[in-house]
Amino acid sequence: MNLLKDEPGALNAADAAAARALADIATISILQQRLVEESELAQAQLQRALDSRVVIEQAKGYLAQRQNIDMDEAFARTRSHARSTQARIGVIAADIIAGRLLL
Numbered sequence: 001m002n003l004l005k006d007e008p009g010a011l012n013a014a015d016a017a018a019a020r021a022l023a024d025i026a027t028i029s030i031l032q033q034r035l036v037e038e039s040e041l042a043q044a045q046l047q048r049a050l051d052s053r054v055v056i057e058q059a060k061g062y063l064a065q066r067q068n069i070d071m072d073e074a075f076a077r078t079r080s081h082a083r084s085t086q087a088r089i090g091v092i093a094a095d096i097i098a099g100r101l102l103l
Contacts, residue, residue: 001026052090059093063103077103 001023003011011019056078063074078096081103082089095101 052088052093055090055097056093059096062097067103 001019003015003019005011056075059078060071060074063069063077064071067074069077078092079089081087081101082092085092092101096103
């Protein structure tokens with residue numbers, strides 16, 4: 001923050017207090033904006049995790065039904081394939097549901 005005067009010299013007490021108050025307000029505004037951005041980022045990450053979890057659960061049910069296995073085994077197979085191909089489990093699950101991948 002820059003303070004400019006129309007004539008040289010030190011700030012009087014009232015001007016210094018006003019400048020300090022404005023600097024405090026600017027700092028608070030910046031911190032509030034950061035909190036909002038961090039909150040939005042966390043919310044987006046949580047939503048992606050929830051969406052991925054729904055797809056994974058659908059794939060588990062699909063595999064369990066199609067291959068006559070329990071849900072734990074269906075998840076184990078999905079996770080194992082994701083690890084062996086170094087792919088995200090959500091991507092593998094989506095491929096299973098879409099019929100692009102048979103385990």
